[in-house]
Amino acid sequence: MKITKEALAGTIESSDLMVKVAPAPGELDIVIRSEVYKQFGEQIRLVVDETLRKMQVTEGQIVVEDKGALDCVIRARLQSAVLRSVEDASINWEAMK
Template identity: 65%
Template sequence: MKIVKAAIAGTLESSDLIVKVSPCEDGLDVTINSEVYKQFGEQIGAVVCETLRAFSVTQGQIIVEDKGALDCVIRARMQAAILRGTESQHIDWGKLK
């Protein structure tokens, strides 16, 4: 799957995050900025990568601005941004956790 248009999901409120996706022809470019990166950066990265793999995203720029979100929130925001950015007409509900 490939990101074909810019999309955004989330807020910059405490315990939330913003996920921005946009097209990128050079493969996958993931940037994570977080207030709690020192403590939870590895886990945040794992959830982001797991979600990208679940949707088979291989091309696009992904920017995550985290304000201390839980894993379930990260996953939900990633899913929303990916579905918006890929202009997916069919949702495979089995991929959503």
């Protein structure tokens, strides 16, 4: 999937996160800010990387502002932001499990 416009998903409430995506031709720039980064930063990064790989996102700017969200919430917010940012509406739902 190609990110063609800026999009947001989520909130900055406790146990949630805000994901911002924007086009960045030729590069994949991922920024993760989290209140619990020391304890769970590696796991957050794994979930973000895996979700982007499954969605075939290879370029764009991804900013994650985490407030202690669970993995399933990270995945859902990231998927929502990416889907809002693409023009191609064909979605391979099997790949996003």
